[in-house]
Each structure stands twice: as C-alpha cells, then as structure tokens.
Amino acid sequence: GAGVSQSPSNKVTEKGKDVELRCDPISGHTALYWYRQSLGQGLEFLIYFQGNSAPDKSGLPSDRFSAERTGGSVSTLTIQRTQQEDSAVYLCASSLVATRGLGTDTQYFGPGTRLTVL
Amino acid sequence: AQSVTQLGSHVSVSEGALVLLRCNYSSSVPPYLFWYVQYPNQGLQLLLKYTSAATLVKGINGFEAEFKKSETSFHLTKPSAHMSDAAEYFCAVSSGGSNYKLTFGKGTLLTVNP
Numbered sequence: 001g002a003g004v005s006q007s008p009s010n011k012v013t014e015k016g017k018d019v020e021l022r023c024d025p026i027s028g029h030t031a032l033y034w035y036r037q038s039l040g041q042g043l044e045f046l047i048y049f050q051g052n053s054a055p056d057k058s059g060l061p062s063d064r065f066s067a068e069r070t071g072g073s074v075s076t077l078t079i080q081r082t083q084q085e086d087s088a089v090y091l092c093a094s095s096l097v098a099t100r101g102l103g104t105d106t107q108y109f110g111p112g113t114r115l116t117v118l
Numbered sequence: 119a120q121s122v123t124q125l126g127s128h129v130s131v132s133e134g135a136l137v138l139l140r141c142n143y144s145s146s147v148p149p150y151l152f153w154y155v156q157y158p159n160q161g162l163q164l165l166l167k168y169t170s171a172a173t174l175v176k177g178i179n180g181f182e183a184e185f186k187k188s189e190t191s192f193h194l195t196k197p198s199a200h201m202s203d204a205a206e207y208f209c210a211v212s213s214g215g216s217n218y219k220l221t222f223g224k225g226t227l228l229t230v231n232p
Binding site: 044045048059095 | 154159160161162163164167208210218219220221222223224225
C-alpha cells in the first residue's frame, strides 16, 4: 500500500481481556516501530523491529505487552489482561532502515489504533 | 539520555501571522531533530528533520526550523499562518546508539483564528 496501515482503527474491550493490534508497514521497509500516545504520558516508544527481530523492547510497559513480526512485514502488538491504564492510541511506524549514515531514517506513521479499556 | 521540552501546550495565532513553536532538547551526544504534525484522528506526518547538515532546515507547507547548538533549540517557524495549519505539532529527538528511537515532546496545539 501507499502508507502504513493499522487495524482496527478503534477497539473497545473489557478489563482483563486480551487484544491484538495489527500493523502493515510500507512495502520494503525493514524497520518497524510501535509507539503509544496517551493523555498523561504523551508519545512513548514501545518496541523496534529490524526485520523479524526486536533489538529493543525497552519501552514495553510490562510483561503483559508483547509484539512479533513475521516475514519481515506485518507486526502484531498483543496486550494481555488489559487494564484501564492501557487505554491510549497505539501508533505504528516504519522506515526503510533503522539508521543511515546521516542518522535516523525517516519514520512514517500509520493512523493509529485507539484502544479503550472499560 | 535525551529529552525534549516544548514550551506552550497551546499557541493561538491569527491567519497571516507568524507561527513560532518552541522546542528545546537535551542530549549528551549530537542529536537528530524532527518536527512532526498531527491532524485530528490521523497519524504523524514529518514536517522536517535536522541531521547535522545545514542548521536551517526547510520542510513542507512553508515551515522551517533552525538548529542552535548553543541554545539547544530547534524552534519551528512559518512566516504566515494558514487556517489549514491548525493541528498538533511534536518535536522529537534521537541520538547516540539508540538513534532509531524517537523521544517526543508533549506537543503544541496550534490554533489559527480567521
């Protein structure tokens, strides 16, 4: 596709349920990133993939959060036993590579998934 | 460690007036700096980025920003605001060994009055 796509666009779930959020990066982009945007914390880095491996998971808030990427393309962010504080917009971004000689390659963002935990 | 401070969570200007959105950063190594714009219910769109080439960076939609190392600033400007510029603007920094990781400021909501 022309840009990064994410699904669903909105997700409402009950506390304690598991949710899966999907990201389709721009074709050919090897690097993929997840960020979270919430009222209290602003935009926070969660995890970064280079190909199918995740060299940096340092931003994941707890062990309830996990992510995987298969085939160097689609990524899924899973939140287990959701809590109300997980309510936020989850943004995915991709870039051609993670870094270049002149620094960070441009990250292109998707529209996000708005997660509401009741 | 790196951080970004955006002064003013909300800036209001008249159409045709100068836009100035402030960003100060903290980084122990030379940074890469970015401005992103977010329109309602949309993702982030890159306006411009500084990657240690020219200190004055020109971006899309008539925006530009100047990297000032002595002031650790990267303020965003536009000479004449347009109604379509109303959006939220985020300054971000990446640096060092984790220069793929963007650290964002809290954002500045720009309102343009007719």
